[in-house]
Amino acid sequence: YVRDICFFDANDEQKHRKADMLVSACYCVGYDQLYDNPKTDEELKQNTLSKFRAFMAAAVANTIGDGKNTYLLLGPIGTGAFGNEVxxxxxxxxxxxxxxxxxxxxxxxxxxxxxxxxxxxxxxxDKFNERMPEDKLDNTEDN
Known part of the structure; x- marks a missing residue:
């Protein structure tokens, strides 16, 4: 977990935004690397679910204030060289x-x-948005 990474506007370095970052890796499904891969698809899903729950909990635990004006940026982790399905x-x-x-x-x-x-x-x-359309992630009410 890294707190207060500073991102600057390329056109005006006086404009900037701070962000926290969690760094994690998924299984490399093509072949074993640092540790053995799960033996079944269900085991892969459950292990990935546990990992994602842990870093989501870390993000919540490290949120400053009441969560207003917070941005959670998620990406297709592990879907490049590691070969996980998007x-x-x-x-x-x-x-x-x-x-x-x-x-x-x-x-x-x-x-x-x-x-x-x-x-x-x-x-x-597009794949992520199919799974989680914006209207399903509308968090504006009672935040």
Whole structure:
């Protein structure tokens, strides 16, 4: 977990925004690397779900204030060189975002005012948006 990474406007370095970042890796499904891969698709899903729950909890635990003006930026983690299916990663994010975590009384996505899916590849953004359309992630009420 890295706090207060500063992003500057390319045209005006007086304009900047701070962000926190969680760094994580998914399984490399093509072959084992740092650790052995799960043996079944269900085990892969459950392990990925556990990892995503952990970093979502870390993001919530490190939120400053009441969550207003917060942005959760998610991407298609593990879908490049590691070979995970974009739709599978999107499904796990969808499941985690709609869970009650850390004794919450509503989906954990409500802890963030804004949730964006960001990829340099449009088709991956489209896959995420199919799984989680913007209207399903509207967190403006009772945040």
């Amino acid at each position: 739709d599978n990663i999107a499904k796990v994010f969808h499941e985690v975002l709609n869970m009650e975590i850390m004794n919450s009384k509503r989906p954990i996505r409500k802890a963030f005012e804004n949730i964006w899916f960001v990829s340099t590849e449009k088709w991956k953004n």
